[in-house]
Amino acid sequence: MEHPQPDNELTVTPLRNAKLAQVRLSSLRIDIGRDFLVIDGSSRGFGTHNFKLFITGAAAYGAGNPVITYPETTFGKPIHVNWGFAGLKAPMNVLRAVEENKVLSDYIRVRSLEGDYFIEYDGVVVDEVRMGLETMFIDSLVSNKLLGNNLLIIDGPYTWQ
Amino acid sequence: MKERKKLADMRINIISRLSNAGIPTVGVVKRVEGSGKLCRNSVVEFVNDYVKGFGIDINNCNDAAFMYRLGQAMEIGIGEALVLGPLRISAVSGRLSDYFSEDRVFWYVYTGLGPGVFRIETIESIYRDHPELIGKLVLWLISNIDSAGMPYVIDVADYYARAVTRTLYLRFYQLSLVRGLKPTYDTLQELSKALGEESAKP
Numbered sequence: 001m002e003h004p005q006p007d008n009e010l011t012v013t014p015l016r017n018a019k020l021a022q023v024r025l026s027s028l029r030i031d032i033g034r035d036f037l038v039i040d041g042s043s044r045g046f047g048t049h050n051f052k053l054f055i056t057g058a059a060a061y062g063a064g065n066p067v068i069t070y071p072e073t074t075f076g077k078p079i080h081v082n083w084g085f086a087g088l089k090a091p092m093n094v095l096r097a098v099e100e101n102k103v104l105s106d107y108i109r110v111r112s113l114e115g116d117y118f119i120e121y122d123g124v125v126v127d128e129v130r131m132g133l134e135t136m137f138i139d140s141l142v143s144n145k146l147l148g149n150n151l152l153i154i155d156g157p158y159t160w161q
Numbered sequence: 162m163k164e165r166k167k168l169a170d171m172r173i174n175i176i177s178r179l180s181n182a183g184i185p186t187v188g189v190v191k192r193v194e195g196s197g198k199l200c201r202n203s204v205v206e207f208v209n210d211y212v213k214g215f216g217i218d219i220n221n222c223n224d225a226a227f228m229y230r231l232g233q234a235m236e237i238g239i240g241e242a243l244v245l246g247p248l249r250i251s252a253v254s255g256r257l258s259d260y261f262s263e264d265r266v267f268w269y270v271y272t273g274l275g276p277g278v279f280r281i282e283t284i285e286s287i288y289r290d291h292p293e294l295i296g297k298l299v300l301w302l303i304s305n306i307d308s309a310g311m312p313y314v315i316d317v318a319d320y321y322a323r324a325v326t327r328t329l330y331l332r333f334y335q336l337s338l339v340r341g342l343k344p345t346y347d348t349l350q351e352l353s354k355a356l357g358e359e360s361a362k363p
Binding site for chain 2: 012014032085147
């Protein structure tokens, strides 16, 4: 069993309407009166003894849309997202070569948002690439008016923590 | 931490704009074993108003275990759910306060099915602006729990997102074989997982 240490810098308070309720699922008749768009991201790591490539992707469905995917797949409607879907941790000369390649650099991220090459980055590369991709994916869905006036449900933490 | 703050701010910025346009957002978190939001005296005291004598060692606890113990204590059966919330989480000071720039509001749900526990969350300002709609959405998600113990809309999104990276991963693996690359043990494990998922539809 995992035992995360309670973080003393955070406080948790029940709101005024908080309760602990036992609910019978069959008795719930909820009409939210609006459609929704659901979004999720995924990531996988591919490594050899001298590099690690993190492959991330995102999908959305609902709100009258077919499945929308980034990057493009055979089963989903494609959408352009201004964010590389892969992150590479490799020797510096490889990262520089990828960065200088106009095609690869559109898809493969080699630096953190603060500008550090991933080989010298002390954060979690896959978290940064995936979190950024999910956020920019949402931004593209909104810009392309695919959300409309519907509700947004994100699979996963709202932000980190 | 700086990158995390930047990314968190980017996301909060987009969803706050949506909220201002009348479109609230909620997140559903399936993996809660690594979270200790409930493992606090304030929550244990609150729960004690409903379940007399409920106790848990907050230093030897996680949110999934907390809700599971509570579910057992309240004898939650199949076809039922135990819902705890809304609770607010805030940063008081220190290293997290910069990053944790907005308070969050969350609910925990125990179903006794599948992994059994998930969290629904939103930003406090969004909840304040749309309390009724968010409250309904929370109940709607709970009313649509499938046999895996998760709202079915989440399982469907999860399936398609994994299908995106699976497709890419398998293509990259084939390419790596042609190039004579030698994947690590972890990579072979990931490959095996990806191949196993191909038949698992929601």
